[in-house]
Amino acid sequence: MATIGEAAAHLFMDERTFRKIVDEGVISRALRSSYDLDTVREEYVRHIREVAAGRAKTGDLDRAQEAARKDKELADKYALENAQSRGELIPREEVSTALASCFSRVRGKLLSLPTKTAASVVGMDDVKAIQAKLTVAVHEALAQLAGTVVAGISEDETRADGD
Numbered sequence: 001m002a003t004i005g006e007a008a009a010h011l012f013m014d015e016r017t018f019r020k021i022v023d024e025g026v027i028s029r030a031l032r033s034s035y036d037l038d039t040v041r042e043e044y045v046r047h048i049r050e051v052a053a054g055r056a057k058t059g060d061l062d063r064a065q066e067a068a069r070k071d072k073e074l075a076d077k078y079a080l081e082n083a084q085s086r087g088e089l090i091p092r093e094e095v096s097t098a099l100a101s102c103f104s105r106v107r108g109k110l111l112s113l114p115t116k117t118a119a120s121v122v123g124m125d126d127v128k129a130i131q132a133k134l135t136v137a138v139h140e141a142l143a144q145l146a147g148t149v150v151a152g153i154s155e156d157e158t159r160a161d162g163d
Helices: 006-011 015-023 035-051 065-083 092-121 127-146 155-162
Strands: none
Touching: 006 015, 006 035, 092 127
16 A cells, blocks of 8 residues: 555656546545555556547546537638638628518508409409409519519529529
8 A cells, every 4th residue: 555645656746646636536535545556557547548549538628629629610610701702691681681671562562452452343243253353463463573683683593593
């Protein structure tokens, strides 16, 4: 059985470092500082192997995981920059403005349908004829909306997306 000083010397380290690895659980704490040198050496060698293999967590940060995370973030950054330079990304503000404008136009067209069609169906008794008139009005409104060009998007791109 060995003291803390003897066990530390056996592993070629100072007592402070030895106490630290005992506190971290690398080496089992012994009662009354009576360490079995064979057990101490075996536990420490196991720990060193785990660290070398990348399976042991050293401190709060795992260097391999942090390096991989950093590499992924850099790759994502470059991918976004490349997509932006190729014109594959649209700024959020532009999309929000375009959608608000589109929904406003749709709302306006839908709200105007009763006013536009009321006079033409007021004297009609045939439900199918009324339905046909309303269907024509809806299709006209949809055709007008379909002709809407969003600023910054060419007609070719609009047709390609609609196919």
